[in-house]
Amino acid sequence: MNYGTIATWRMAHDGVIKANELLQNSGSSDDALEITVKSVEDYPFYKSVGFGGLPNAKGILEMDAAFMNGDTFQLGAVAGITDIKNPISVARKLSHEKFNSFLVGQGATDYAIEEGFEEKEMLTERARKIWSNRLDDIKKHNLSAYDGHDTVGVVTLDKQGSMTAGTSSSGLFMKRPGRVGDSPLSGSGFYVDSEIGGASATGLGEDLMKGCLAYEIVRKMKEGLSPQEACDQTLYSFHDLLTKRYGKAGAFSLIAMNNRGQWGVATNVEFTFSVGNQEKEPAIFIANMGNNHSTIIEPISQEWLDAYEKRIKAPIK
Amino acid sequence: MNYGTIATWRMAHDGVIKANELLQNSGSSDDALEITVKSVEDYPFYKSVGFGGLPNAKGILEMDAAFMNGDTFQLGAVAGITDIKNPISVARKLSHEKFNSFLVGQGATDYAIEEGFEEKEMLTERARKIWSNRLDDIKKHNLSAYDGHDTVGVVTLDKQGSMTAGTSSSGLFMKRPGRVGDSPLSGSGFYVDSEIGGASATGLGEDLMKGCLAYEIVRKMKEGLSPQEACDQTLYSFHDLLTKRYGKAGAFSLIAMNNRGQWGVATNVEFTFSVGNQEKEPAIFIANMGNNHSTIIEPISQEWLDAYEKRIKAPIK
Numbered sequence: 050m051n052y053g054t055i056a057t058w059r060m061a062h063d064g065v066i067k068a069n070e071l072l073q074n075s076g077s078s079d080d081a082l083e084i085t086v087k088s089v090e091d092y093p094f095y096k097s098v099g100f101g102g103l104p105n106a107k108g109i110l111e112m113d114a115a116f117m118n119g120d121t122f123q124l125g126a127v128a129g130i131t132d133i134k135n136p137i138s139v140a141r142k143l144s145h146e147k148f149n150s151f152l153v154g155q156g157a158t159d160y161a162i163e164e165g166f167e168e169k170e171m172l173t174e175r176a177r178k179i180w181s182n183r184l185d186d187i188k189k190h191n192l193s194a195y196d197g198h199d200t201v202g203v204v205t206l207d208k209q210g211s212m213t214a215g216t217s218s219s220g221l222f223m224k225r226p227g228r229v230g231d232s233p234l235s236g237s238g239f240y241v242d243s244e245i246g247g248a249s250a251t252g253l254g255e256d257l258m259k260g261c262l263a264y265e266i267v268r269k270m271k272e273g274l275s276p277q278e279a280c281d282q283t284l285y286s287f288h289d290l291l292t293k294r295y296g297k298a299g300a301f302s303l304i305a306m307n308n309r310g311q312w313g314v315a316t317n318v319e320f321t322f323s324v325g326n327q328e329k330e331p332a333i334f335i336a337n338m339g340n341n342h343s344t345i346i347e348p349i350s351q352e353w354l355d356a357y358e359k360r361i362k363a364p365i366k
Numbered sequence: 367m368n369y370g371t372i373a374t375w376r377m378a379h380d381g382v383i384k385a386n387e388l389l390q391n392s393g394s395s396d397d398a399l400e401i402t403v404k405s406v407e408d409y410p411f412y413k414s415v416g417f418g419g420l421p422n423a424k425g426i427l428e429m430d431a432a433f434m435n436g437d438t439f440q441l442g443a444v445a446g447i448t449d450i451k452n453p454i455s456v457a458r459k460l461s462h463e464k465f466n467s468f469l470v471g472q473g474a475t476d477y478a479i480e481e482g483f484e485e486k487e488m489l490t491e492r493a494r495k496i497w498s499n500r501l502d503d504i505k506k507h508n509l510s511a512y513d514g515h516d517t518v519g520v521v522t523l524d525k526q527g528s529m530t531a532g533t534s535s536s537g538l539f540m541k542r543p544g545r546v547g548d549s550p551l552s553g554s555g556f557y558v559d560s561e562i563g564g565a566s567a568t569g570l571g572e573d574l575m576k577g578c579l580a581y582e583i584v585r586k587m588k589e590g591l592s593p594q595e596a597c598d599q600t601l602y603s604f605h606d607l608l609t610k611r612y613g614k615a616g617a618f619s620l621i622a623m624n625n626r627g628q629w630g631v632a633t634n635v636e637f638t639f640s641v642g643n644q645e646k647e648p649a650i651f652i653a654n655m656g657n658n659h660s661t662i663i664e665p666i667s668q669e670w671l672d673a674y675e676k677r678i679k680a681p682i683k
Contacts, residue, residue, distance in 0.1 A: 154471030156544015227473015236578035259439035261553035
C-alpha cells in the first residue's frame with residue numbers, strides 16, 4: 050500500500066523521517082502531518098517557524114499555521130498567534146470546528162489557551178539578537194526590511210488512502226504586526242483532496258495569494274497530470290504571468306504529492322525539500338528552475354548540508 | 367464599450383447604481399468597486415457589513431474586507447479590523463503594498479489609523495440591542511449562536527477593460543473574537559483577472575474556504591464558459607462534493623462577470639443580487655437553486671422589497 054510525506058526545506062527532513070515511520074506502521078496522514086510540522090516548530094535553530102522564529106517589526110513573534118484533511122476538506126487555521134508551542138496542533142483542533150475554524154491574533158491565542166494547548170515563550174535570545182542586529186542594519190545601510198519567509202509546508206498520504214496538508218510559519222521577518230501571508234490561506238498556502246492529492250507552498254505570501262497555486266496544482270492532478278507536471282505547468286506559467294502583469298514575481302516554491310505517493314516540486318529560487326514514500330526512504334533534494342518550464346532536481350550534497358548546519362548555528366554577535 | 371457591476375444581496379443595489387454611473391462616464395473599475403462597497407458599509411440598517419454590522423460573541427464589531435485589481439493581481443485585505451469607517455478603502459490602500467498587504471486584528475486597525483483613514487464607532491445601538499437579545503435567546507432556548515453572514519461581494523468592469531473584485535463583511539454574527547471567514551481570502555472570497563473576469567462569494571466562510579470557488583469560476587471562464595455556466599458548474603458540484611465528503615454544505619452564493627460585462631450567479635439558498643451593464647440598467651434579482659445544477663433567476667418583486675425594507679427597519683425591543 051502506498052504512503053508518503055513531502056515537505057518544504059531541509060529543515061523538515063527529521064520530521065519527514067518520523068512521519069514515514071508512522072505511516073509505514075499504518076499511522077494516519079493527520080498524525081504524520083502534525084508530527085512533521087511539530088518537529089520543525091520545536092527546533093530552535095530554524096528561524097522561520099515556531100520556537101526560534103524571527104519576530105515582527107516590533108519584536109513580537111507572530112505565527113501562522115493551517116491544517117486540512119483531504120477526506121472531508123475540514124480545515125483549521127491560525128494567524129498572528131503568539132507564545133503557543135505548536136500552532137499546527139491548534140490549527141488541527143480548529144479543523145474540527147464547524148464555525149470559527151480560522152482564528153487570528155489575540156482571538157487565536159485565547160482559544161489555544163482555553164483549549165489547554167501548551168504556552169511557551171517562543172522568542173529565543175538568538176532570534177531577538179538577529180532582530181536587533183537587523184534593525185541596526187536597516188538604519189545604517191538603508192536595507193529593505195523584509196527577508197526570509199521559509200514556511201514548512203507538508204503533504205502526507207497514509208496506507209488507508211487519506212491525505213492531509215498543512216503549514217506553519219513565523220511569516221516575513223520584520224513584518225508589520227498583524228501581517229498574514231499565504232500559509233494559513235486555503236488554496237494559496239495548501240490544498241488537499243484525498244481522492245486526488247495535495248500541495249503546499251513556501252515563499253513570498255503576498256505574491257502567492259495572487260495565484261492560488263496549491264489549489265491549481267491539485268486541480269491539474271485531478272485532470273490526470275503527474276505531480277511534477279502539475280507543479281511545472283502551474284508555477285512557471287504563474288511566474289511568467291506575474292512578471293508580465295505585476296512587474297516582478299517574488300520567490301516561491303511548491304510541493305505536491307498525489308494519492309499514489311508520487312511527488313513533484315517547482316520553484317523559481319534554490320529550494321530544498323524532503324520526501325519519502327513506499328518506494329524510497331526520506332531524502333533531501335535541491336531544486337532549481339530549469340529551461341522551458343522545467344525543474345532541475347538533484348540529491349543534496351554533504352557539502353551543502355555541512356554549510357547549512359554551520360550557517361544556522363553560527364554565533365550571533 | 368462594455369462596462370458593468372455585479373454585487374451580492376439587495377443591500378448592494380444603491381451602490382451598484384452609483385458604480386455604473388461612474389463607469390458609464392469612463393470611471394475606473396477600482397473606483398466603482400470602492401463606491402459600491404462603501405455605500406453598503408455606510409448604511410446603518412445592513413447588519414452584516416460595516417456601520418450597523420452585528421458584533422462578535424464579546425460584543426465587538428470586527429470587520430473583514432478585500433480589494434483585488436485584475437490588471438496586476440495586486441490585492442489587499444484586512445480581517446478583524448475595528449472602528450474604521452470603511453474597511454474596503456484600507457484594503458484598497460494595502461493592495462498597493464508589495465509586502466504586508468494582508469493585515470489582521472490590531473495591526474490592521476493601527477495601520478488604518480496611521481494612514482489617516484477615518485475612525486468611527488461602528489457598533490450602533492440597534493446592533494448592540496440585537497446582540498444582547500440574541501445572547502438572551504441563546505441562553506433561554508439553547509439556539510445555535512451562529513447566524514447571518516451576508517458579505518457584500520462585488521465585481522466591476524470599466525470601459526478601459528480593467529476589472530476589480532472586492533468584499534466587505536462583519537462576518538458571522540456571534541463569531542469568536544478573531545474569527546475570519548472567506549471574505550478576505552483570495553480565491554475563496556474573491557478573484558479577478560481583467561483578461562477573463564471576476565467572481566465573489568457570500569455565505570458560510572468556513573465552508574467556502576474548503577472550495578476556492580471564486581478562483582475556480584474565473585478559471586472556468588478562461589476555458590470559455592459563460593459566467594452563468596461557470597457559476598452553475600462550480601457551485602453545484604462543490605455543494606454535492608461537500609455534502610458527500612463533509613456531510614453537509616453550508617449556505618453559499620457566488621456572483622461572476624466576464625470582461626464583456628456578461629454575468630452569472632449560482633446559490634444553494636434564496637439569494638438576491640444587483641447587476642447592471644452596458645446593455646441594462648442596474649436591477650435587483652432573486653436567485654434560487656434549480657434542478658440539474660441550474661439556477662432560477664427572477665426579477666425581484668415589489669412585495670419582496672417592501673417586506674425587506676420593513677424587516678431591516680423593524681423596531682428592536
